[in-house]
Amino acid sequence: MNNQNIDFSMVLASAVHDMKNSLGMLLNSLDELRSEHEQTLGESARFNTLQYEAERMHNDLVQLLGIYRLGENNLSAHIEEHFVPDFLSEHLARHTPLLQGLGIECSVEAEQINGFFDEDLLTGVLNNTINNAIRYTKTRIRLTAGERDGYLVIGVEDDGKGYPESMQHTGTLSFKSLDFKSGSTSLGLFFASSVATLHSEGDRSGSIKLHNGGSFGGGVFEIWLP
Amino acid sequence: MTDSKADYNPFGKLTYLIIDDFENFRLSMRQMLRSCGADKIELVAHAGPAIQYCTYNHVDVVLCDFNLGEGKNGQHILEELRHKKLLKRSSLFLMVTAETSKEMVMGAREYQPDAYLTKPINRAVLEKRLSSLISQRNALMPINREIDRENYPEAISLCLQALPRQPRYKTWLMKTLGDLYFRLGDLAHALKVYDDVLAQRELSWAMLGRCKVLLANRSFDEAVTGLRDLIARHPDYMEAYDLLAEGLERQGRPTQAQQVLEQATEHSPNALLRQKQLAELAGANQDMDTASDAWRRTVELGTYSIHDKPEHYLALGQTLSDLSEGDMEEEGTARAREALAVLKRMEKRFADDEGIGIRSQIVQCRVYAGQGQDQKAARILESLRPELENAASLDAQTGLDYAKTLFRLGHETEAKKRLAQMAERFGDDPDTLQKIESLLDEPVGFRQKIKARTLNRDGIKAFESGNLGEAAEIFAKALEIVPDHAALNLNLVQVLMKEYDSNPGNTDLLRRCQTCLDRLAGLPEQHRQHRRYVALQRKLKGLTG
Numbered sequence: 001m002n003n004q005n006i007d008f009s010m011v012l013a014s015a016v017h018d019m020k021n022s023l024g025m026l027l028n029s030l031d032e033l034r035s036e037h038e039q040t041l042g043e044s045a046r047f048n049t050l051q052y053e054a055e056r057m058h059n060d061l062v063q064l065l066g067i068y069r070l071g072e073n074n075l076s077a078h079i080e081e082h083f084v085p086d087f088l089s090e091h092l093a094r095h096t097p098l099l100q101g102l103g104i105e106c107s108v109e110a111e112q113i114n115g116f117f118d119e120d121l122l123t124g125v126l127n128n129t130i131n132n133a134i135r136y137t138k139t140r141i142r143l144t145a146g147e148r149d150g151y152l153v154i155g156v157e158d159d160g161k162g163y164p165e166s167m168q169h170t171g172t173l174s175f176k177s178l179d180f181k182s183g184s185t186s187l188g189l190f191f192a193s194s195v196a197t198l199h200s201e202g203d204r205s206g207s208i209k210l211h212n213g214g215s216f217g218g219g220v221f222e223i224w225l226p
Numbered sequence: 227m228t229d230s231k232a233d234y235n236p237f238g239k240l241t242y243l244i245i246d247d248f249e250n251f252r253l254s255m256r257q258m259l260r261s262c263g264a265d266k267i268e269l270v271a272h273a274g275p276a277i278q279y280c281t282y283n284h285v286d287v288v289l290c291d292f293n294l295g296e297g298k299n300g301q302h303i304l305e306e307l308r309h310k311k312l313l314k315r316s317s318l319f320l321m322v323t324a325e326t327s328k329e330m331v332m333g334a335r336e337y338q339p340d341a342y343l344t345k346p347i348n349r350a351v352l353e354k355r356l357s358s359l360i361s362q363r364n365a366l367m368p369i370n371r372e373i374d375r376e377n378y379p380e381a382i383s384l385c386l387q388a389l390p391r392q393p394r395y396k397t398w399l400m401k402t403l404g405d406l407y408f409r410l411g412d413l414a415h416a417l418k419v420y421d422d423v424l425a426q427r428e429l430s431w432a433m434l435g436r437c438k439v440l441l442a443n444r445s446f447d448e449a450v451t452g453l454r455d456l457i458a459r460h461p462d463y464m465e466a467y468d469l470l471a472e473g474l475e476r477q478g479r480p481t482q483a484q485q486v487l488e489q490a491t492e493h494s495p496n497a498l499l500r501q502k503q504l505a506e507l508a509g510a511n512q513d514m515d516t517a518s519d520a521w522r523r524t525v526e527l528g529t530y531s532i533h534d535k536p537e538h539y540l541a542l543g544q545t546l547s548d549l550s551e552g553d554m555e556e557e558g559t560a561r562a563r564e565a566l567a568v569l570k571r572m573e574k575r576f577a578d579d580e581g582i583g584i585r586s587q588i589v590q591c592r593v594y595a596g597q598g599q600d601q602k603a604a605r606i607l608e609s610l611r612p613e614l615e616n617a618a619s620l621d622a623q624t625g626l627d628y629a630k631t632l633f634r635l636g637h638e639t640e641a642k643k644r645l646a647q648m649a650e651r652f653g654d655d656p657d658t659l660q661k662i663e664s665l666l667d668e669p670v671g672f673r674q675k676i677k678a679r680t681l682n683r684d685g686i687k688a689f690e691s692g693n694l695g696e697a698a699e700i701f702a703k704a705l706e707i708v709p710d711h712a713a714l715n716l717n718l719v720q721v722l723m724k725e726y727d728s729n730p731g732n733t734d735l736l737r738r739c740q741t742c743l744d745r746l747a748g749l750p751e752q753h754r755q756h757r758r759y760v761a762l763q764r765k766l767k768g769l770t771g
Contacts, residue, residue, distance in 0.1 A: 024345050030346075032250075035349065076462070078463075081396060081429070090355055093348075093354040094350070116429075
């Protein structure tokens, strides 16, 4: 094999897959460590950073894989009906140890409704958004859900400084809008936007909205699903 | 309303089984469950003790790691527990997976777990997830109990009552309703359930359910179109492939059905039953290469599976025997060797099954004969004979396979005699009768079979375009390969008679007709070609008399 035709994106994807699973194991160990040494580790800033950053990398890798599959046209939404309050509190549960460690208050305020969406895809979006909120909030995070204009709107609110002017927008993001030069690539937002678009019903399709305000006056992320 | 855990602890009442090969994980899982309020928790490391435990104890919740190292995995355990009915419908089976294993688990053809838990798992996640599953279990318990008792009408009325009261479980209730109506054969109501769901939203499970009903209603075209559409939208929805293959087969398109199953096994290669179905279909399509690959996979996947059967090994041996027959090149001898090895493995693995040795030797005989080792084949046959003397005690499969071996070793008269006896014994079993007919028609290797079939098709084409001379020549050539083939003989008779119409002086044509009909003198009345045979015989009498 002299003339190797290396499909680099394939190589990357399988490496990412591997790393993601390693990080999964690492996060598992961190959770165990935290519960075994609750007294000494509970408030440790360094331990919190460790967990937060590992969580962040894990999310990034999940999204990378999602985007890879999107590029391969291999990602389709398996839409099922879910009871929204249960879905949100189950996902908040994953972040509970870290939130407690950081002393961040969190709550769910959802209408008692069923929604139609792909559980796995939404999990990816929510994990990333919650993680992002953990980074920028001061003291509080809130997950909201309700029906507006015939859409299911799931929101993540915090009481931080909010999104900078340049990031606030409505609708869908294209791949071109990713800026690899600035520190923040908005990869997470691109992923969220792609997931939203994969959810369509008739001629309506999903989208994301970023603005400031909400009940805490900080950043508000919303995903609108038909 | 109760608001404190002390008053009502949903975890405390239930019994748990944790299956994981890592001690640390078992212990930390138990720790988490205990802190949720669970009390009766059993820990095991592997499949053996897990199944043993479930045989003698009632378990409400199984938490099972998918990857258990060497030996059976979580899916094997799930299938075995549900298959042996060691786990009730109302019990929960949670599959714990690393993210990599998720794809491996998906696409199982039957027995899905109640939920997947993806590592990493912390206490809060476990508590949330499990408590919502437990409250769902409790809410749906009366319905599941009736389903376990197979009292479907009662289960249906309970579902209908629950629908307005339990909107949270609407999806489960509608899915179950559709399925229950279907099981009862009430297709109209089943269809209505799916249509109601689809009127609100195009959900894939409802589309699948709808197509399933259409298929049962014999609306094959509509079902096939619907399923193709569903697969285009969700290329990873395995059940849709299975159903589409079934639909195509019932439409009479076995080749396309095979292609669909090939696609499905490419996406999800680990479902034994799907591999088996592909193997059977490819075998029926005379695509022996695909069949042997799929049988090989089926045998491999059987290693730890409850679905493992000696028939899979036999089928692999038979297919390899067909492929290697008369092929003394490297590929042929390798296949023959593999066939013999597979049969040996079967004899060891199923040593307690009655008649396994005989079934194995019947195939071995053909393998040796196909490799030119006639003496060895003959020796095995002689040793088999006394045991197979009493034809009346043989099951259909063994009888057919034995006849095939007799043909291959040149004992045609004996083979025909046994098949005639079998046709009488299995007179009310159309499936077996058809197999007997096919074997009588084409008692040759599959390559020759394909050649004869191709010639038959070409002959029909020539006949249809009016080239009588050419058609007769082609049919005669096909009959050189399979001289006793009923339909082929009658095809030739028809062509010759038509030729005689325009050459009334040529009595040689009629003589040739007679030869063909004489070959079918022993055609039994229940043969599919019998009426045609009688009609043509009468016509010939009219022409000669």
